[in-house]
Amino acid sequence: MVAGLRGFPWGLFGIGLLFVLLLTSLVVMGDAAQNQARFEQLFLWLLVFHVAVLVALGGLIIYQVARMAIQYRRGVPGSRLTLRLVAVFMLVAVLPVSVVYYFSFKFLNEGVDSWFDVRVESALEDALELSRSSLDLRVRQLANETQELMSDLEGVSEGLVPLALNDYRRQVGAQELTLVGSNNRIIASSTDSPIRRLPTPPGSDILMRVRPEQPYSRLEPQPDGSLIIRVVATTSSRRPGSENRILQGIYPVDPRMSALSLRVQDAFADYREFAYLRGPMIQGFVFTLSLALAISLMAALWAGLLVARRMVRPISDLVQGTRMVAQGDYSTRLAVQRADELGFLVQSFNTMTRTLNEARDEAERNRRLLDAERAYLESVLQHLRSGVLALDGSLRLRTANAAASEILECDLQRARTRVMSEVGAECPLVAQFFEAISDALVRQEEEWSRQVVVFTRSGRKVLMTRAVWLPTSGSSRGLHAIVFDDMTEFLKAQRDAAWGEVARRLAHEIKNPLTPIQLSAERLSRRLGKVLEGADREVLDRATGTIVQQVEAMKTLVNAFRDYAQAPQLERASVDLNQLIRDVCELYLDQDGRSRVDVTLDASLPRIHGDAGRLRQLLHNLIKNALEAGEGHEDMEVHVATAYLDDSAGPHIELRVIDTGPGIKPEFLERIFEPYTTDKPRGTGLGLAVAQKIVEEHGGMIECHNAESGPGGAVFRIRIPVEHGPVVHEEPE
C-alpha cells in the first residue's frame, strides 16, 4: 500500500489539480466580470487564492531551481539536460502566455470601456436634470402657494386657523400643514393621516434660512423610498407686537414621479460610481489576469521541471550506470519504469551489462586457468635445478626461475622487465654471464650452446649454457630462452674421477712391475759384476744404473699421479699468504745467497682460510715451473706479487707469478693445466694440474697467459676469495 503511494506520480497529480483550480478560478473570474455584485463578492477570494498559489509555486520553483543549480554545479548526471529542457519548456510557455496576456489585456480594457458610453452618460445626466427641473418646478410652485397661504393666514384668528389649514391642505393636496408660532409653538396643524400624530416643527437649520417672502423649500427623501417637498414660509408681521408665524407645508410628490426620479438618480449614481471606479476596476482585472498568467507560467515552469526530471531520470540512471560500468561494476541493473524508447534503452543497457558481466566472468575464469597454468609452469621452473632465463628481443628480462637467481647470485625475480645490462650493473655475476653470451644473443642465433666460466665470490663457476631464439608470433620481438647449469662440481668430479682412474691404472699397471725390474737390475749388477770385467763390466753397470734410475723416475712419476688423484682432505687454518711466500722463496737462494725470486707483497693482504701445506705446494709448483721454463736464459727473473682486491667479483686475494722466460707456446695455453701437458724436456706435466687443483680446492681460479708487454714470459694469475674464515689485515711492517 505504502509502496503504491510512493509510486504514485504526486507531482503530476498536483499539476493537474492546480490546473483544474486555475481553470475554475478563471471561469469564475470571467463570470464575475460580467456581474459587479458577484465580482465584488468573489474578487477577494480569487485574489487570495491566486496570491497563495503564486507564492506556493514561486517557493517550489525557487527550491527546485536552486536544487537544479546545485546539481549542475556538482556535475550530477542529467542536470545539464534538465536545465536545457526546463529552458525549452520556459520558452514554449512564455511565448503563448505573452500572446494571451496581450490580447486579454486589450480585451479587458475594451470590455470595461464598453460599459461606458458618452451618450448613455449624457442621457442619464439629462434625465436627472429633467427630473430635477420637474421637481424644482413643483417645489417652486408649492413654495409660492405656501407663501400665499401664509399671507392668507395673516388675517385669520388663531381659533379659525385649524379650519383654514384643513381647508387649505385639502385644497392644495398637502400631506401636512403646520403653523408654528414663537419658540416653535405649534399654533395649528392639519394632516392627511388618519392617525393623529404630533406634527414635526421645522429644524433650527431650516428656520435660519427662512426669510419673509422667501420661503424655504426642499425636496426630501423618505425612508419608505418616496419623496416629499418641505416648504417653510413666513411673513413679516404687519402688526407691531404680534407674534411671528411660520407655516410648514409637507407635500407628497406624485408616487410615479417620485419613483421615476429616484430611479434616474440611482442609475445616475451607479453610472457615476462605475465611471469613477473604472480605473481601479481595470487595474484589478489586470492584476488578477497577471496573477493568473503568472501562475500559469509558474505552473508551466514547475511542470517543465517535473516533466524534465521524469524524462531525464532514465538518462541520469543510464549515465550513472555507465559510470559504474566504466568503474568495472558490471552488476549494475537499472529499473525499467517506462515502456517507451527510453525504457527500451534502459533494457538494452541491462542486457549489455549482463552480457559484459558474463563475458567478464568467462574472462576471469580463463584468466584463472591461465594463472593456474602459469603458476604450474612457474612451479616447474622454480623447482628446476637448471637456471632458466627468458629475454625479449631487446634483451629485457621476462622470466627467471629461482635456480637462475641462485646460480647467478642475483634476485632476478625483482629484475623482471629490466634490461640485462642494467641488472648486470647490480649483479656482477649476471654482468659476466651476460657479457659471455651477449654476442650470441645480439646475433639472435637460432640455437646455440656454450660453456661459460664466471668468477664469483665463492670461486669459479662453469655454466653450461644452451639457448634458443623463439620468434614469437604476432609480435616483432622474439624471445631468448636460455637454460644453463652450474657444471662446476660436475666437471670437477668428472675430472677427478678420470685422473683418479689414470692414477689407479698407473699404480696398477706401472708401479707394480717397477720394483721387480729394479730388483732384477740390481741383482744382475751384483751377479754379473763379479763375473765381468773391463769394458763389459762398465757396460753392465751403466745399463743397470740406467734401469734403476729410470725406475726411480717412473716411481716418482707414479707418486705424482697418486698425489694428484688422491688429494688429501684440506686442513684449513688461518694462513698468512705473504709469510708463506717469504718462507717458500727462501728456499730458492742462489749460490751467492741472493733470492732467485723477486717478491712484491701487499701489506694489507688479509689472512685466508686455507691449507698451508697445499698452498706451499702451490707456490713451489708455480715457482719451480717458472724457473724450469727460464732455464738457459741469463736474464731470467721470477716475480711473485700479492694484492688485495675488492672488485665486482668480491673481495679476494690476487697472486701473480710472472717470469721473464720464453712464455708458453700458444698450442699449450688452452690445456696448460691438464695433466701431462708440458713443453719442457723434463718434468711430469702434473705441476700445473696440481696447482690448479689446489687453487680450486680453495675456491679460487687460476689463469695463465703470456705477458703482452715488457720482457715477455708467462703470467699466472691466481684469485682466492677471502670470504671463508676470519679476515685479519696484517699490520704494515
Added chain:
Amino acid sequence: MPSGASPWRGPFVALCCLFALLALPVPAAAVEIRGANHLWLDDTTVLVRLDIDMRLPAVLEDALANGVILEFEAETRLERGRRVGRDTLASETRRVQLQYFALNRHYLVTAVTDERMDLKPTLGDALDQVARRLGRLRLDGIPASARPNPGEFDLAARLMLVYSALPLPLQLDAGLRGDLTTRQEWRRWSLD
C-alpha cells in the same frame, strides 16, 4: 528529491510569506475620536458622547461626489479589566451612511439603525451631522455594581469606516495604496 528533504517545505515557506504580507501594519485612521466623556442617565444606563473628527481624505470625498456611499460605524463598550483579556458588559453600535443626493444636490445622512434621514446642503454640514449621529451612544444594561465602583470599569469606543461597504475596486485600489484604513484602535477611559 533527496530523501532527507520534505516535499512540503517549499509550500510551507510560501504560506509563511503570504501571512507575513497580510500581517503588515495598517495606516492611520481617516476619521477618529478626538475625545470622549459619559453621563450617567441612571444606575444602569450611560450616555456616551464622542468628539469625532470627521475630516475625510480626498479619495473618500472624491468617491462620495461620484456616487459612492460611505458608511461609518461607532462602537462603544463597557469593559471590566481582567488579568488576561477584558469582559464586555454592555455594548452599543451605531452606523451612519453618507451619500450624495443628486436630485437636489444635497448630502444625505442616514442612520442605519433608526432610518432617520438628514439632508445637508454642504459636505461640512453633512459630516457634522454624521458626527452628531455617531457621537451619542446609549449603553443600557450596565451592571448595578458599576456605578458604585467606577474605577473597576472602563469605557471603550472606536470609530471606523466600514471598509467592506465600499465598492471592491475602491477597496483594492485605495486600500492597497494605503489611502484608507479599516478601523481605529479602541480609545478607553475610566468610568469614574
